[in-house]
Amino acid sequence: xxxxxxxxxxxxxxxxxxxxxxxxxxxxxxxxxxxxxxxxxxxxxxxxxxxxxxxxxxxxxxxxxxxxxxxxxxxxxxxxxxxxxxxxxxxxxxxxxxxxxxxxxxxxxxxxxxxxxxxxxxxxxxxxxxxxxxxxxxxxxxxxxxxxxxxxxxxxxxxxxxxxxxxxxxxxxxxxxxxxxxxxxxxxxxxxxxxxxxxxxxxxxx
Numbered sequence: 001x002x003x004x005x006x007x008x009x010x011x012x013x014x015x016x017x018x019x020x021x022x023x024x025x026x027x028x029x030x031x032x033x034x035x036x037x038x039x040x041x042x043x044x045x046x047x048x049x050x051x052x053x054x055x056x057x058x059x060x061x062x063x064x065x066x067x068x069x070x071x072x073x074x075x076x077x078x079x080x081x082x083x084x085x086x087x088x089x090x091x092x093x094x095x096x097x098x099x100x101x102x103x104x105x106x107x108x109x110x111x112x113x114x115x116x117x118x119x120x121x122x123x124x125x126x127x128x129x130x131x132x133x134x135x136x137x138x139x140x141x142x143x144x145x146x147x148x149x150x151x152x153x154x155x156x157x158x159x160x161x162x163x164x165x166x167x168x169x170x171x172x173x174x175x176x177x178x179x180x181x182x183x184x185x186x187x188x189x190x191x192x193x194x195x196x197x198x199x200x201x202x203x204x205x206x
Contacts, residue, residue, distance in 0.1 A: 058105065065122060067093070069119055076119070087140055092140055094199070099199075100205075118173060121136045130170070
């Protein structure tokens, strides 16, 4: 199926990155789509603002969606590299699920702070997970000039049932460490070249 090509291709291409140490958490429960939580639990550090305040900071002056990805997953990092290459206009931003900003955005949308079971696409109006997140990301990608993926992503959304899309996603996500392994350090930014594409983790500070 045509819509599978972007998902398979997005696993390719490696880029050199600056790394910082981060803790890898075990997956917990997943959800479908999340709205902003009515009450936000505090992050682990008592001097950090509540997740809802960090959410507001992230989108205060920049409305670009944020992709939350597993920062220690090699497959996920390769996908981020490809997404950057296929998004020359910089429509998307990135943050590791394990970062302070990533954990806050998870909590702000009703998820556990240590839930790295799914990629998450966070927008000013809500968040998407699993195949819905992949299709939302794919809509913003242009692998070649005059070849936007938005039509294919839109078609897949309506033609392929959600449960089938999620079965395919879960099959890859549940085995992502077996497919390409994992690293001991977490990816946060890119040596200055793509700083504007990665959310500044200091936004989660007091």
